[in-house]
Amino acid sequence: MDTHARPKQLALVIDLNVCVGCHACVTSCKEWNTSGSAGALVDEHPYEANPTGTFFNRVQTYEAGSFPDTETIHFPKSCLHCEEPPCVPVCPTGASYKRKEDGIVLVDYDKCIGCNYCAWACPYGARELDEKRKVMTKCTLCVDRIYDTTIPERDRKPACVMACPTNARLFGDVNDPRSEVSEAIRDRGGYSLMPEWNTQPANQYLPRKIVPAVAAIETPAAGAR
Amino acid sequence: MHPAWPVIFFTTLAGWAQGLVIALAAGSIAAVAPTRELMLTGLATAVVLLVAGLVCSMLHLGRPERAWRAVLMWRTSWLSREVIVLPALIAWLALWWLAEATQQSSVVFPALAIVLSLLLWLCTAMIYVCLKFIREWSHPLTIANYTLLGLASGMLLTAALGIVTGDARYAVWCARWSVVLTTLALVVRGASLTRNRRLRPVSTLQSATGIKSPQIKQMSMGMSAGAFNTREFFHGKSHWVVRNVRVGFIVLAFAMPIVLVFISIATRSGVALFAATALQFVGLLAERWYFFAEARHPQNLYYQVIG
Numbered sequence: 191m192d193t194h195a196r197p198k199q200l201a202l203v204i205d206l207n208v209c210v211g212c213h214a215c216v217t218s219c220k221e222w223n224t225s226g227s228a229g230a231l232v233d234e235h236p237y238e239a240n241p242t243g244t245f246f247n248r249v250q251t252y253e254a255g256s257f258p259d260t261e262t263i264h265f266p267k268s269c270l271h272c273e274e275p276p277c278v279p280v281c282p283t284g285a286s287y288k289r290k291e292d293g294i295v296l297v298d299y300d301k302c303i304g305c306n307y308c309a310w311a312c313p314y315g316a317r318e319l320d321e322k323r324k325v326m327t328k329c330t331l332c333v334d335r336i337y338d339t340t341i342p343e344r345d346r347k348p349a350c351v352m353a354c355p356t357n358a359r360l361f362g363d364v365n366d367p368r369s370e371v372s373e374a375i376r377d378r379g380g381y382s383l384m385p386e387w388n389t390q391p392a393n394q395y396l397p398r399k400i401v402p403a404v405a406a407i408e409t410p411a412a413g414a415r
Numbered sequence: 416m417h418p419a420w421p422v423i424f425f426t427t428l429a430g431w432a433q434g435l436v437i438a439l440a441a442g443s444i445a446a447v448a449p450t451r452e453l454m455l456t457g458l459a460t461a462v463v464l465l466v467a468g469l470v471c472s473m474l475h476l477g478r479p480e481r482a483w484r485a486v487l488m489w490r491t492s493w494l495s496r497e498v499i500v501l502p503a504l505i506a507w508l509a510l511w512w513l514a515e516a517t518q519q520s521s522v523v524f525p526a527l528a529i530v531l532s533l534l535l536w537l538c539t540a541m542i543y544v545c546l547k548f549i550r551e552w553s554h555p556l557t558i559a560n561y562t563l564l565g566l567a568s569g570m571l572l573t574a575a576l577g578i579v580t581g582d583a584r585y586a587v588w589c590a591r592w593s594v595v596l597t598t599l600a601l602v603v604r605g606a607s608l609t610r611n612r613r614l615r616p617v618s619t620l621q622s623a624t625g626i627k628s629p630q631i632k633q634m635s636m637g638m639s640a641g642a643f644n645t646r647e648f649f650h651g652k653s654h655w656v657v658r659n660v661r662v663g664f665i666v667l668a669f670a671m672p673i674v675l676v677f678i679s680i681a682t683r684s685g686v687a688l689f690a691a692t693a694l695q696f697v698g699l700l701a702e703r704w705y706f707f708a709e710a711r712h713p714q715n716l717y718y719q720v721i722g
Contacts, residue, residue: 213637216637239640240640240641241639241640242640242641242642243642244642244643245638245642248636248637248638249637250633250635250636250637250717251633251634251635251637251722252620252624252626252631252632252633252634253631253632253633253634254626254627254628254630254631255628255630256630261628262634263624263626265624267637267717276546276548278491279488279491279492280491280492280493280494280545280546281488281492282484282485282486282487282488282492282494282495282498283481283484283485283487283488283495284484284487284488285484301481301484302477302478302481303476303477303478303479303481303482303484303485304476304477304478305475305476305477305485305494306475306477306647307492307494307542309643309647310416310546310549310647310712311546312714313548313618313712313713313714314623314713314714314717315644315648315712315714315715315717315718317643318642318643318644319477319643319647321643323477324477324478325477325478381625382625383622383623383624383625384548384618384622384623384713385622386617386618386622387547387548387618387713395625397625397626397627398626
């Protein structure tokens with residue numbers, strides 16, 4: 191198969207089997223992205239009753255089924271870097287764009303007028319207006335990190351991927367059929383969020399598979415002693 | 416969605432002005448021409464209203480000093496197209512006013528003014544129509560609503576200006592048309608209210624999370640306090656408030672203006688006509704608030720429970 195048939199599309203694949211809901215990806219995302227050249231991601235009233243702030247990544251928790259047959263699913267949520275991003279064509283200034291070279295959807299903070307229209311046009315609520323800078327912000331897939339040749343090659347991954355203690359976040363080119371992410375999607379039933387709007391999200395999720403507990407096998411050797 | 420006052424005032428004021436422009440232009444083309452005084456006053460009023468609307472729309476921006484950039488993406492963005500058509504209409508009306516003032520007007524002025532006014536309604540409405548997953552908006556009825564509400568209120572405003580400038584004949588002509596258009600607007604708004612009430616959500620918690628279970632509930636949205644996502648996409652008002660705003664705009668924008676215009680024509684009362692105009696404007700602000708409040712954004716599925 192021609193591996194260059196489709197343009198490069200970097201994305202995250204999130205494994206719901208192993209996400210434990212620790213929020214390490216949330217805090218490391220905030221840490222990396224508030225420390226960059228674009229300026230701090232605002233936190234307002236951090237020590238008061240109603241703190242609020244700009245985050246590119248959240249971990250949500252859902253409960254499926256009815257008692258006693260319930261499961262708890264921790265669900266990380268960030269920009270999906272859609273292949274058909276509805277947020278891009280609506281932008282009146284061209285500040286929102288999708289990079290041709292790697293498919294990352296970005297906002298040029300110097301061109302954004304803060305009209306919020308792109309946020310309205312995203313069915314996933316992936317964009318957040320930074321209330322201090324008054325421009326739209328979103329996950330950049332750590333574009334200022336993954337190409338940084340001054341850090342070791344193994345660290346050239348998004349901050350959330352580096353932080354995940356259970357390796358629930360895979361990162362790579364989903365249009366390269368031989369990549370780790372493509373194999374995970376193919377072998378483990380990767381799926382998109384809200385496929386009904388045909389946004390073709392690049393980020394995908396690996397569904398939970400409940401593996402029944404394996405009963406310990408009684409062997410004579412185990413019984414003796 | 417959270418109704419934003421700058422956008423509510425911008426769309427209502429601009430719609431009023433566009434209706435006023437069409438009322439003046441239609442009359443001058445159909446040879447029931449308004450007096451020169453009404454024409455000059457009306458065009459000046461339209462320019463003032465549109466400039467006020469433009470200022471309101473700038474207040475909506477986080478970075479108004481960069482607003483000029485919004486003309487750049489006209490190939491793909493209806494917002495960009497609106498940002499081009501609005502100043503074009505203002506400029507053309509200023510030229511028309513000059514032509515009227517120097518008595519050099521021709522049919523070109525009202526003709527292009529009508530085209531630009533209609534185009535502005537199309538652009539404004541398409542900003543909402545093109546968001547296909549906000550299904551309350553994504554329907555041709557949105558275009559019909561913006562156009563008819565602007566036409567109806569603009570006709571009534573022209574009638575009121577006709578009284579002010581002493582053109583009673585044109586005032587009565589416009590007042591009659593305003594009744595027809597307000598009735599038509601009520602029918603169309605009623606149709607969209609009925610449609611929106613019957614809508615069943617396409618996106619569900621299942622499609623939003625990909626979790627197959629028929630029973631899913633959110634335990635935590637991942638934060639303890641609010642964020643942009645919990646402010647921008649929720650109106651935050653009770654059902655009671657929303658229901659009463661709906662009743663309020665039906666009474667103020669449609670029912671009372673129609674009754675008052677009938678009273679005004681029957682009793683030759685200017686006061687009733689002024690009251691109708693003012694009440695309808697307030698009613699249209701409420702209608703526009705409701706237009707935003709009734710739209711349910713699918714992202715809200717992700718922000719149900721603080722946990």
